[in-house]
Amino acid sequence: MRKIxxxxxxxxxxxxxxxxxxxSTNFTNPQSKLSIDEKVALLDIEHxxxxxxxxxxxxxxxxxxxxxxxxxNSLMNQARNxxxxxxxxxxxxxxxxxxxxWSTCYRLKIEFYKYSGDVSSLPQYKLKLD
Amino acid sequence: MKIIIKTILLSLIxxxxxxxxxxxxxxxxxxxxxxxSSAKVYIxxxxxxxxxxxxxxxxxxxxxxxxxLDGYKSYETKLVKKFNAWYIGxxxxxxxxGLIIDPITGAMFKLKPEExxxxxxxxxTLKTKNGNIYVNISMEIDPNWNKVGQLEKSE
Numbered sequence: 001m002r003k004i005x006x007x008x009x010x011x012x013x014x015x016x017x018x019x020x021x022x023x024s025t026n027f028t029n030p031q032s033k034l035s036i037d038e039k040v041a042l043l044d045i046e047h048x049x050x051x052x053x054x055x056x057x058x059x060x061x062x063x064x065x066x067x068x069x070x071x072x073n074s075l076m077n078q079a080r081n082x083x084x085x086x087x088x089x090x091x092x093x094x095x096x097x098x099x100x101x102w103s104t105c106y107r108l109k110i111e112f113y114k115y116s117g118d119v120s121s122l123p124q125y126k127l128k129l130d
Numbered sequence: 131m132k133i134i135i136k137t138i139l140l141s142l143i144x145x146x147x148x149x150x151x152x153x154x155x156x157x158x159x160x161x162x163x164x165x166x167s168s169a170k171v172y173i174x175x176x177x178x179x180x181x182x183x184x185x186x187x188x189x190x191x192x193x194x195x196x197x198x199l200d201g202y203k204s205y206e207t208k209l210v211k212k213f214n215a216w217y218i219g220x221x222x223x224x225x226x227x228g229l230i231i232d233p234i235t236g237a238m239f240k241l242k243p244e245e246x247x248x249x250x251x252x253x254x255t256l257k258t259k260n261g262n263i264y265v266n267i268s269m270e271i272d273p274n275w276n277k278v279g280q281l282e283k284s285e
Contacts, residue, residue, distance in 0.1 A: 069190045077194075130188050
């Protein structure tokens with residue numbers, strides 16, 4: 001009975017703590033933080049990067065096996081927050097794995113850039129609420 | 131008698147499997163009102179309407195809430211995931227299925243405005259009804275705005 005209780009508690013702890021995707025970041029050239037009013041463009045695979053940009057860093061979202069909050073919109077929103085923190089105004093998806101038999105999550109590789117032009121004018125992905 | 135007890139126990143286990151999912155659902159209604167009303171509400175920078183407004187949001191995500199009204203300071207907070215006590219039903223009754231299902235559906239969480247040192251952001255009041263939350267925001271006047279005149283209907 002004690003063993004069962006321990007297993008149940010362990011599952012609960014794992015359930016509570018492990019629902020976020022595994023995130024790894026590498027910011028090689030961080031810029032000054034952006035305010036919430038400054039726009040950040042979200043570029044999907046099919047959207048091209050403009051010229052005259054500076055690479056700020058990169059990020060990878062992976063499935064931690066217990067991940068549940070890993071829809072494309074949720075990950076892109078997290079990436080946008082990370083971009084603002086590090087002064088990037090372009091979030092570019094460079095690798096995208098859709099949910100499949102092996103994972104129910106989107107797995108993304110993202111690069112962050114700083115663009116001196118108007119990011120609103122770029123063709124971009126429009127974020128939705130899931 | 132033993133059979134009755136066993137049947138009741140078995141029914142409880144079946145009924146309370148995925149406790150939180152059954153009781154709370156995977157989405158939660160978040161209502162937003164403001165004083166004054168008609169302020170624009172943005173969730174994750176997506177405009178969802180003007181106050182008063184309600185939106186059903188997935189429980190397994192965190193959201194950024196921004197409320198804007200001309201002449202007033204922008205209000206910004208986060209809707210964060212908190213533990214939904216219904217999930218304990220799985221542990222107490224031994225609903226092992228629920229221990230897995232509830233995290234997947236997100237029902238093991240409930241959304242609440244972010245608290246700093248145990249307090250909500252100033253100007254925020256929170257009401258909970260049937261597991262849903264209703265946030266009222268008292269907008270703060272922006273001193274950078276000066277009234278220079280007012281249009282009136284001519285007769």
